[in-house]
Every structure is written in C-alpha cells, then in structure tokens.
Amino acid sequence: MQARFTVIVGTCAAFLMACTSSTVETRNSVQRGQLVYAKECSQCHGPAGQGAGAAYSGTGVTPPNLTGLSQRNDGSFPKEFVRRFVMGLLEKDDPNSAMPEFAKTGLRHVYPNGGADGEVLEADFEDLLLYLESVQS
Ligand code: HEC
Structure with a gap:
C-alpha cells in the first residue's frame, strides 16, 4: 500500500513539474516575442499593438x-x-504601404550586426506570434 501510494504521488509530482516547466517556457517565449515586437513593430503598430505608432506620419x-x-x-x-503577412508572403491591401516584408529584410533592429540564421529567425517569429496571441483583446 505504501509503495503504491509513493508511485502515485511520484507520478503526480512528475506530471506537475512537466506542466510547470512548459508554462515557464511559454512565458519566456512571450517575453522574447515582446522584445522582438518592441524593436521591430512597435514604432508603427504602437507600444502595445493598438496601431498607429510613433512612426506613423498620417x-x-x-x-x-x-x-x-x-x-x-x-x-x-x-x-x-499573421505569420505569412509578416514574412511578406501575402498581398497587402496597399502594395505601397510601409509594412516591411520581414522574410526579405530580416529582424534588423534585433540583429543590427546581422548573424541571425534561418533557425534563429524562425524561433523569433514563433515567439513573436505567441506574444501577439497573448495581447489579443
Ligand atoms: C514601417 C511601419 C511598419 C512596421 C515596422 C510594421 N508594420 Fe505591420 N503594418 C504596417 C502597415 C502600414 C500595415 C497595413 C498594410 C496593408 O494592409 O496594406 C500593416 C499591417 C500589418 C498586419 C496585417 C493586419 C491586418 O489586420 O490585416 C500585421 C499582422 C502586421 N502588420 C504585423 C506586424 C508585425 C508583427 C510587425 C513587426 C515584426 C510589423 N507589422 C511591423 C506598418 C508596419
């Protein structure tokens, strides 16, 4: 009886730890995404995503x-x-609009000295999407 109880408690603890660590990972990703957003998007889309940021000239x-x-x-x-639009794979409403095609430009403000390879960029875009999902009203 004692042994079975220990197994059950042990299994529960392992399960809880797995859940907690994935929550922490998600939070770190969202934070990383927020940083990418702040550097690459906020000047146009506003510091919290509400649109018409400081760089918008009217x-x-x-x-x-x-x-x-x-x-x-x-x-x-x-x-x-969102992924495809940000990459520049979808047609814009206005072909001349200021929205960059990030697959072409890369994340120039996050990596001013270059050096981000494809995998790094993909991870950053994934985090950025998680961040954007987290700020939906
Ligand atoms: C230089 C200004 C500028 C920057 C920087 C910029 N955007 Fe945009 N974005 C725009 C404009 C202007 C539009 C409207 C484009 C259109 O529809 O023609 C737009 C449209 C979008 C849309 C489409 C929204 C919809 O409802 O159709 C998404 C998604 C988006 N931007 C995400 C981002 C993300 C994420 C970043 C940062 C990685 C970013 N943008 C950086 C100016 C910018």
Missing part, C-alpha cells in the same frame, strides 16, 4: 491595431495569416 495606410486580430477573425487568432 499618410498612407494606417498601421492596424494588432490586438484586434482575433476579434476581426471570428474570435480565433489567425496565426498562419
């Missing part, structure tokens, strides 16, 4: 509010759309 297409992406997509975060 001409051309207004950088949209990114906290309303889910709301504008029937309540679910359009992760693939």
